[in-house]
Amino acid sequence: MHASGALEAKDYKSDLKPIWCPGCGDFGVLSALYRALANIGRSPHEIAFVSGIGCSSRIPGYTTAYGFNSVHGRALPIAQGIKLANPDLLVLVAGGDGDGFSIGGGHVPHAIRRNIDITYIVMDNQIYGLTKGQLSPTSPRGTHTVTSPEGSLEDPVNPLLYVLGYGAHFVAQSTPADQIGLTAVIEEAIRFPGFAFVNVQSPCVTFGDPNQQLKAHKEGLKSLAKINYDPSHRVKAMALAQTYGKDLYTGVFYRNPNPPPTFDSLVRERQRHMAPQAMPREKILDTFLPH
Amino acid sequence: MHASGALEAKDYKSDLKPIWCPGCGDFGVLSALYRALANIGRSPHEIAFVSGIGCSSRIPGYTTAYGFNSVHGRALPIAQGIKLANPDLLVLVAGGDGDGFSIGGGHVPHAIRRNIDITYIVMDNQIYGLTKGQLSPTSPRGTHTVTSPEGSLEDPVNPLLYVLGYGAHFVAQSTPADQIGLTAVIEEAIRFPGFAFVNVQSPCVTFGDPNQQLKAHKEGLKSLAKINYDPSHRVKAMALAQTYGKDLYTGVFYRNPNPPPTFDSLVRERQRHMAPQAMPREKILDTFLPH
Amino acid sequence: MNSDLVVGMAGSGGDGIVSAGEALTASAASEGYHVIMTKSFGSQIRGGESSCRVRLATGPIFNSGGTLDVAVALNWDDFMKFGGELPVGGKTVVIYDAATGVEPNALPLVGVAPNEVFSVPIGDMAKRASGSDRGKNTVVLGLLAGWFGIAQEALLKGIRKRFAKKAAAVLAGAEQSFNAGMAYAAEHPLRHSRAIGRPDGGVASRRITDGNEICAAAAIYSGCEFFGGYPITPSTEIMQFLSREIWKYGGTLLQAEDEIAGIGAAVGASFAGKKSMTATSGPGMSLKTEIIGLASIAELPLVIVNVQRGGPSTGMPTKTEQSDLYQAVFSAHGDVVRPVLAPTNVADTFAVTVHAFNIAERFQTPVVVLSDQEIAQRKESFDPIDTSRLPCVQRRIPTAAELQEYQRFRLTDDGISPISCPGMAGGGYQGAGIEHNEAGSPTASGTMHLRMTEKRFHKFDALREYTDLFQVEGDPLADLALISWGSTAGICREALHMAREEGLRVKLLVPYLLYPVMEETYREFLVNVRAGFVVEQSYQGQLYRILRMYVDLPAEVQSCARAGANPFQPIEVVERLRDASLRLQRLYGETLQPRE
């Protein structure tokens, strides 16, 4: 900890050494996350960081937060349980494109329509890294992989468009090639009161498209801040999201200027409101007296 | 069968008597389906009709098609397997809002981005009918049910918007209150080459909103045909889909004027193209000769 | 005076026959009778046939009874659809609506001609009394109260309460319907009086509910603060009860998008330090398998209720069966063990569920409560439960000293490691489904895997202490034995009484803890046993097979099992016992003489 008591990036860094391949984009996501957390300054023990399974899902273990490296595709349900059980926690979720939009894809709309105050970071590398290079739901049509040696026949998922359609109130995209920008959107996402989604184009050096690595990102990224994009319109954001897979726009696609109440805050309100009706726990059986 | 050999609605009707509640909207879906199938004229034995579990999912059993009343939420994967195994079949899928957008919601985007030639009819009654009246993913915010006695705290799913976002090439909505319109969209959906989605507002008389029954539909529905709506623009369709839960627009929301090739046709092409490389099946072990 | 009466009634959906049954049940319970009520419906959601059985008795009862003492048919088509569920015998008093047009000597019953049959103008009486035939069920209540002397006061009170908010005329109509039934009964006395006596132990009101609601109440009592689930018959009422109650206690309920998300959220809540629960039935249980395994390896407390129905797959959602035991015990991949408990009736569902929470928290493990449709959905009266004998256990959190060099999965002597949760400074760790070392970091070391596996098995050694999770009844030195679990245990309890009245020497073991198999308990129980049966309602006899895995059962202890939907009758079990006793006598000759 810093002398002043303020937390620094290194306070969020655990002793576990990342075992990602040298050059993996996820390193850059991790360092941006450290900085974003330091900027926010919540103690690590007040943070619950949930992931599924994948290279990217190893990220909680590299932080000093309470981590839960759960099972493939189920990080969001688990995180929602955590947040509802203890709304005081800062709850983060991270994982891969496969984890989030293939096996876990069924949970995304529901987390979003509930609007539970969670930040969800997807490290989208358009490939299955951990299992060594199979087709992912975000792989472009025609991608050749070990499971699609003749090229894939299906259109990819558009994570940005999907979550906007689901009604997410905060949607951003970035790349570890832009550390400052990435740090900023992660920080903003965490600060956002409600479900926030950040899609990070985080290249896989080992199995990913060689033309979609950090260098290409650095050169090709289009910062929304620089073009004075106004992120307060969902419909505009949806139009912009159509560029997914073609252009790499970075920054906030959509931020609801009037964020509605979160599910967790509504739950608290309900609890407060209904608490007076509670009987002593041991009297609950009296509910069953006839008539 | 009709004297001329042409098939009539009754040829698609099985001996099983529907056990839906008197007045259930699903009766009207069934009769429209009989007619649509008769108009198309494929023999019942060339049709595979898959459903999950729910009141609505009982529908295949009331037809003379090969039916598969499978498990809750998994009709789409099963149907895709059927279509890919035998692309000559006409494959239909039907089920409820819970079946399709809650437990089965993770399968919808993938069926759509593959664009397998299947017609998917959801009987959307904003409630769990079969299990007697719990909250459904399409129940409006605040709905009081046996599982939400204090009113639900989450926004509903918007099936039309979701499937448009997923890239479906045919999207329509109707109600059994408009038998002619419903028959027409079902017929058109089936004829459409590719994945086609029809959301049917099919009221549950027993547990559904009393103000959202057939009578209200008949009076309130807004026919897209009548307002000369042009269904060839996805973005316009998405804007229109925002009315879901407020206005009952009926008819085709979106129909891609240039439908892309289906997954099943691409598969056939690939099979034809690769067939010459096949060895006699018993020679497959020779693949393993070293060097 | 009779001490026991089984009433079966059927009608079509709108007839309100089930609410009549419920009124009868509640009234009888409020007068101190012991009551069990089951209901059954056709496959239609509305408008189909419906029926109920009410068994009421002056002393304790253990199941919903066999052949009816009284059969009420509002129409015969509907009545007949329930077949074996409403069995009529020669001594059954049959009451039906004269409007059916059926002659008393031409009832559509198969192979039986009951000798007291009443064709009563039920519909007409209702119309005359209340102006509409919607009061038919109230007439029936009057008939039953009149003929069998049950709960007249309470029934009337119930009627008044139910119609209190309606117009005065409606209430008056209902009262008149009831009185018309009473009057009819008085005018047409039974040939042999069948009136039921006053309940043993006076008129103190019994409580009444079903297995699902009491299970949910036990969760509230235990301090459960999170429920994640997805509706499925016949377990949904657990979630429904909690949807009304849990908020009052600062808890939260999430109706999730599917069973996986339901249990996922519950695991998350447990990770966050809260007592947590999910409930489902077979198909949902199958979906939860993966995350149950996660909870086991991450050592997170969690109660999972599976209300069994007929399987496999969608199977028979409204029928009872005990065929999910294998699944409860063995379903997750990998070497893993989790305690499986089963209640046997409504009342003990409370204690069993509290035990489940306690075991989950103490051993940091998922625990399965295997209920079944029969007890989950039947209404049953029960005595006040002394909750002071059911203390609630809290999980073992780390001390300040332990937080100094905290290791979440420390290899302790008893295999139980102190468990922190987010928010606790110094307790940070990685929960994981991956094999891990003591600190929680991933490992691929076979040695560590072995140690952690040993820990995760060995910690359950202390389950041996839970002797009250086994109940032995009957003659401790008996040669004949029954072992039975779940709702079938109730059948066996009654069979035990019947058999002992016949002079058979029998004892019964009811395990509430089904797994891990407490080998010693069974060995002790079986030490004198020469023959017997493991009685259960599954085609495979799943408990019998599981016991064989660990216990050398005597060859003459056999499986008595059959597929679901048609529960055993106590008499069937008694017959088996008789046969076994004869077989034994032939086998052992002399040795079977009384021992003293």
Added chain:
Amino acid sequence: MNSDLVVGMAGSGGDGIVSAGEALTASAASEGYHVIMTKSFGSQIRGGESSCRVRLATGPIFNSGGTLDVAVALNWDDFMKFGGELPVGGKTVVIYDAATGVEPNALPLVGVAPNEVFSVPIGDMAKRASGSDRGKNTVVLGLLAGWFGIAQEALLKGIRKRFAKKAAAVLAGAEQSFNAGMAYAAEHPLRHSRAIGRPDGGVASRRITDGNEICAAAAIYSGCEFFGGYPITPSTEIMQFLSREIWKYGGTLLQAEDEIAGIGAAVGASFAGKKSMTATSGPGMSLKTEIIGLASIAELPLVIVNVQRGGPSTGMPTKTEQSDLYQAVFSAHGDVVRPVLAPTNVADTFAVTVHAFNIAERFQTPVVVLSDQEIAQRKESFDPIDTSRLPCVQRRIPTAAELQEYQRFRLTDDGISPISCPGMAGGGYQGAGIEHNEAGSPTASGTMHLRMTEKRFHKFDALREYTDLFQVEGDPLADLALISWGSTAGICREALHMAREEGLRVKLLVPYLLYPVMEETYREFLVNVRAGFVVEQSYQGQLYRILRMYVDLPAEVQSCARAGANPFQPIEVVERLRDASLRLQRLYGETLQPRE
């Protein structure tokens, strides 16, 4: 001349030590040696440590061997990380890169000082020969070929083929690296020659592959036309092989969005009349549970491969274990049974998979093939397989007469009903997970449920005919017995040979069909047996427990089981047999004399 040689090598990711192992394996196989190769990696995807073991022998071998005969370390850090996977003994020839700077008498090995140690300037030699130290692995191949006389020709041929498309200089460099190794070996002869003899049966090339690829090939052979799956270690290579091949045979492969969709699509394809398959590992298997149950009640043929890894939950994805047997047998809810098969090595994975398809189609049932990481991912040589002895079975479709009044689930004598599929006129029916009558319509009748359950169990009676799914080796009259399955059976085969050479009278039963338990087969096998072990790699000894459910095992037949990742060594099994034999002699005295 030696007949058996175990080589272990380790290096860091870029060193190409695994491809050296693969080249050695392929070359040895092409010269007719029997070879088994396993590989192992650190947890990094790239750049971490990697190792392989190659066992080659002149005659049949059954496992990847124990202590190394030859250890190759390109650097010691990486080598040491593999611990027990690369065990070095006093007689191991140790070869390492001099560049590591370690003195031959100061190797970082624990508790052992091998007596032949070579510090070889491997990197330097490579640089000199090819201009870069990327040729280190080729130098190693030269050293091995030189010192142990293995496959020199074939290795050179392999090198030429591999570099054929590269620049001439690259090829020349590779050849020179190899030759440099050979020359070094010639100049520094071993103290005791360890050269390996020519393979038994001459130089006919053996085939070589791993368990996953041969499983996929068996699917193609069986006529599988649909695969639905989702990647998961260590099963993904099955899908990957089929992604290349299945289209050629008119089939289709769907990489689904998850395991549920994968098996769902496979069930759909089977419903549509095609032979169909899915493959996964533990966590995926857990997710498939519900749909496996659906396939059982809907009576649809389906092959499900589960390549076991260490569990529970995510567990240890790259390590082997046999702990998913309970899950394979018992996981779905309800009373249901499905055949579970297990191969024991790469070669028999072919026949077992073909059997799985045949049983699935004949009995209209899901069948589980339980492979494990060890055999699924190891490379193994094998002889040509006589496929004429493995005919493919087609499902029993209805005759024209049967289609007249077609009943999909007709209660036939053998429990197998003719099965139609969409497209077949007159065959229309409702497939369902709901309990149904003969026509396929939903039912809630307990009687029908019982009949259908009986049918679904009874149809498997004919599995008794499949006697070739059990293999008995050793002395038929032996008192000592082993029962073992899966990859552990290979360990036991070797232990059997070793024990018999020591003069122990032992026999071994290897079941390929694990469930339903063929009680008669075990009873016959055990008839003379006085002691023995069920050997398997799971903490709980899952097969042992399952056998106890159905078979009265002699008390002295015990479980010999341990958790995964550290496989048994044959010698451990032999030691157990020795102990058991001594115990028996003490127990039985005289009676153990030779019987003739």
